[in-house]
Amino acid sequence: MTDDVTTTDGVTTTDGAPLAERIEAILLIIDEPIGLVALAAAVGSPVAAVRQTIETLVDDYDGRGHGPRRGFELREVGGGWRLYVRDDHDDLVADFIGGQAPARLSQAALETLAVIAYKQPVTRSQVASIRAVNVDSVVRTLLARGLITELFADAETGAINYGTTDTLLQHLGINSLDELPPISPLLDDGADGFDEGTIR
Amino acid sequence: MTDDVTTTDGVTTTDGAPLAERIEAILLIIDEPIGLVALAAAVGSPVAAVRQTIETLVDDYDGRGHGPRRGFELREVGGGWRLYVRDDHDDLVADFIGGQAPARLSQAALETLAVIAYKQPVTRSQVASIRAVNVDSVVRTLLARGLITELFADAETGAINYGTTDTLLQHLGINSLDELPPISPLLDDGADGFDEGTIR
């Protein structure tokens, strides 16, 4: 096929690092399916070699290689490749997520949501400094619930700014953020300790 | 080991689905480390069988099973198991995602963190007396980063006692506080004025 590719499992790149490993490293961290060309650019190998290695990995994960079948599979969706839980285990995953995601938001999640609602756009570290606790996992929950969304990344720091979604407005029974009851008088008092006075 | 477990790679659960696959399915979707007990509950198998299968998977991903070494690995960090990109490929992934390294902690923050880690539960004024400086703002930073947390308020004085979090363990790449380097002999002399015993 291409000159710098050996065979099957043992496909290696020019620099000697196994191409399959490099591809797996990228596949492990991507959120969205990745196209062959982008993947080839990421691992620094020709598209043809990447395609061949992907095919090997698909077979491998499906148990047609030397190892056992995996609980995940490599699928091409919408022109890109991504790791998915094998369909056989969908029920297992659904049960697990059901157990992980309680139907009600915790007090911590609600308070964080309130801070984001009144102070948006706001970064995670700004919320953390107002709440005086780390809010990473709570922000993940709120994102997963579709109550907040990533608005934009700060041009300088790259920190992501968050805001609330229409889903939240629907839950609150209001049409726009302007209808949120004002809380300014008390906020003014409390604002001293915080960075800048952008609170409404 | 346990009755419903066969051998090595072929470990299966009572319902016939390979335990390794079920574990892999869960590992693929979690966003924080999962402990053995939680994992056992999720896949519906005894803890001993899950432990054994995890060990098999670790070996397997490291290339000591039947298949090739993987671009990812299974690590026990911060009290649970989680999939990581194999460290050989960290630079590759860093180039790909192009993120910036998180802000480093100041020397003052590092020392305060060390004091809290070894002497927890500990109040701010106790930390300050060891560091001989005011630690308020440093404690605030550590709280916002999720590296320490408020444990409880002293019944008499109301002073808040702080301790470290699992997030810290994850950031240190260790699984439990027992893996902190021992410093006791140096501290024994100094322990007089402090709450004895808790130093390791």
Next chain:
Amino acid sequence: MAPSPDESSVDTTDAVDPATEESGFRVSLSNFDGPFDLLLTLISKHEMDITEVSLSAVTNEFIAYLKELDDDEELDQASEFLVVAATLLDMKVAGLLPQGELVDAEAVALLEARDLLFARLLQYRAFKEVSTWFARCLHREGRRHVRAVRLDEKHRKKTPELVWSLSADDFAALALLAFAPKEMPHVGLDHLHAPLVSIREQAAIVVTLLRSAESVSFRELVAGVQEPGIVVARFISVLELYRHAALSFEQLEPLGELTLRWAAESWSDETLASLGADYDR
């Protein structure tokens, strides 16, 4: 790896990152020439008499050393030096005291105090050393990549429907709660459960009591007061009034009765209003 305790008290380069240590601050005294850290080690091992070390010489050298550092490093090093210098000074005070025959209890207590200071220094160094381990691990682990991928749409749809019961007003109330400044209390009165006490108010009471009598003892001044916070505030207000030369006090023996007399030549309510401003947040 971990700073091994035995080695670290003998050979500093073994316990701490040699790079940072060797480039660190060196001192050159009449009886010692070498890294500052080694000096501390020798003192802490009692192999060098603290009283022989000229703190002012060390300080001069340190200031010269600081001038050659860049800003960040300087700040860290300077704050560290202050901690160590303060401890050294304490040790020196203890070290200069006579320690021949341990007859009187006071001398014994002072010696114990000196040991405690040695211990404090050791403890500080232990944490400082182990903090390099923290820095190393945090740095190494900061480069790792963990799988943290958003749940795939198919699975997200299966999460249980969110139960929402808050009205917009409830939500606003919650926001108020969330925005209320978390008390990141200053050390001091925050530890007391008592409500905050105004030093100014207490001073007003003290002024009234003092002006209506020839002399008042502090005991009389706090008679009937139950809350420790008020006693403390009243005492602070006495100190503040003393600063303003508004009163004089007399104590005939240590821990004896404290007698206060009004001594202000000119006193106005404005002075009272600005009293204790240092204690305002």
